[in-house]
Amino acid sequence: MRVYVAIVLFLVSASTYASSTCFGSTSAGRLENACRMPSWGANYKSYSSVLWLAGRTYLHCDAQAVVVDAYASLAQNYPSYQFVYGETGNQYGGRFKPHKTHQNGLSVDFMVPVKNSEGESVPLPTHAFNRYGYDIEFTLAGEYKDLELDYEAMAEHLLAIKKAAAARGVGIWRVLFDPKMQSALKQTKAWSQIADLNFSKKRSWVRHDDHYHIDFVLPCKQL
Numbered sequence: 001m002r003v004y005v006a007i008v009l010f011l012v013s014a015s016t017y018a019s020s021t022c023f024g025s026t027s028a029g030r031l032e033n034a035c036r037m038p039s040w041g042a043n044y045k046s047y048s049s050v051l052w053l054a055g056r057t058y059l060h061c062d063a064q065a066v067v068v069d070a071y072a073s074l075a076q077n078y079p080s081y082q083f084v085y086g087e088t089g090n091q092y093g094g095r096f097k098p099h100k101t102h103q104n105g106l107s108v109d110f111m112v113p114v115k116n117s118e119g120e121s122v123p124l125p126t127h128a129f130n131r132y133g134y135d136i137e138f139t140l141a142g143e144y145k146d147l148e149l150d151y152e153a154m155a156e157h158l159l160a161i162k163k164a165a166a167a168r169g170v171g172i173w174r175v176l177f178d179p180k181m182q183s184a185l186k187q188t189k190a191w192s193q194i195a196d197l198n199f200s201k202k203r204s205w206v207r208h209d210d211h212y213h214i215d216f217v218l219p220c221k222q223l
């Protein structure tokens with residue numbers, strides 16, 4: 001019995017306290033002992049079960065814990081909000097086409113939360129025909145077909161990530177989101193609490209209208 005308990009404790013601690021090592025930077029790096037995002041949770045799911053299986057949702061375990069914690073707090077405080085996350089990285093980091101970053105386990109793409117015409121939070125439809133959400137084009141007013149970008153849910157998500165990161169001692173380097181759409185984010189209830197995040201000032205090589213990209217900060221070794 002004692003042996004059994006010891007084995008169970010070992011397994012629990014091994015999964016709970018797995019520690020990753022990141023190397024280099026988000027644009028030239030690699031990763032050891034990565035964690036994979038859960039495929040889904042109470043209020044979220046991956047952008048593609050096929051690409052999840054293909055191994056495109058690995059990240060640094062500390063960053064993974066922040067992302068999962070944030071979803072858990074949103075499930076408690078805003079249970080109606082539905083979220084979809086996008087690409088994170090390979091199991092061992094490194095080049096992650098077509099992204100220029102996502103190389104050392106600290107980059108995460110989040111597909112934008114949306115509301116349907118009834119005002120209900122629904123997952124962004126992501127599938128092979130819209131390149132798993134990345135080909136979706138939102139208008140500057142935040143509209144796509146009969147869906148509307150839910151800025152309130154997005155702001156609460158960013159706030160939840162900020163709090164979860166602070167609780168775990170993980171930094172947030174930057175948030176990439178179309179600068180032309182940030183004015184709507186500034187009208188949200190949570191804005192005053194997330195205004196200090198480092199939002200992109202310039203448009204990057206992709207538009208970042210269908211997803212926002214976060215780079216976390218953790219100590220990494222030299223590549």
Ligand SMILES: [Zn+2]
Binds near residue numbers: 102
């Ligand atoms: Zn990205």
